[in-house]
Amino acid sequence: MNTNFQRILDEIYEETLPLLGQGKVASYIPALAEVNPAQYGIAIQTLSGEAYQVGDANTPFSIQSISKVFTLTMVFGRVGEALWSRVGREPSGNAFNSLVQLETENGIPRNPFINAGALVCTDHLVSLASDPLLNIRNFVRELSNNPGVNFDESVASSERQTGFRNAALINLMKSFGNIENDVDEVLNIYFHQCALMMNCHDLARAFLFLANQGVNPWDHTRILTPSQAKRVNALMQVCGLYDDSGEFAFTVGLPGKSGVGGGIVAIIPNQLSICVWSPELNSRGTSLIGMKALELFTTKTGVSIF
Ligand code: GLU
Secondary structure, eight states, X not given: OOOOHHHHHHHHHHHHGGGTTSSXXXXXXXXXXXXXXXXXXXXXXXXXXXXXXXXXXXXXXXXXXXXXXXXXXXXXXXXXXXXXXXXXXXXXXXXXXXXXXHHHTTTOOSOTTSHHHHHHHHHHHHHHOSSHHHHHHHHHHHHHTOTTOEEOHHHHHHHHHHOHHHHHHHHHHHHTTOOOSOHHHHHHXXXXXXTEEEOHHHHHHHTHHHHTTTBOTTTXXXXXXXXXXHXXXXXXXXXXXXXXXXXXXXXXXXXXXXXXXXXXXXXXXXXXXXXXXXXXXXXXXXXXXXXXXXHHHHHHHOOOOO
């Protein structure tokens, strides 16, 4: 394995920069359409305490669906295996916001990372926590070791005004009895978790517990059991990039999670976490440069879980 990470990051940056302009920023959430597309950063955090970066690694961005890993972790850590009676763990093979399977599968989403499954996790959290928003924010602050992490209210309200598809998903699940709480309350929490602003370093630090068998390396608290951490990683592997998950496994070979803000985080068990951010997306909603950068990372370092 080649561990000259700084040199590798510099090479990847130079080789992928010409791809800027080939993707499109997400426009279905108006606040995301306003993001400068020509931004690009990468950060690595190792379990042995080293950090590396290139480009705009210190610029906060909207983490969007990467937040689904945090809420899944919060709920799975508290309710355990009971979670799987309300959400599955199979890839969907459909777009992240598709309504198609939900009707035929009786309101049980395929997995916790498509929007419907994430809404079920958020609904669980609303049932469990007296102040779910504060809980999510504090949890992410602890994992990222950054007390400054916060929600961007303008992104949350932009998504609230245009989130008709998420409203359709949650109402359909409510009709099947798979949502316990008020749909508007759950949607409000969901739009806020997606509107968390974090930079590449924050996210690389925040995912390191998944490379560390469930223990937060910053304060040594156990977040998940080793078995639960393994399961979250397995879910990221098979469903973390929606209908790009097969391509991601094929070309990158690491558990990862994407968001339509252009971030992708991936982990190498027992070693490190890496976050790439570039807001221009491919046709399946994955960061175009992010995917290529991670492919080059595993090729150049010679690491993969396979
Ligand atoms: N907030 C976005 C939505 O619900 C998240 C999608 C994503 O990042 O994949 O549509």
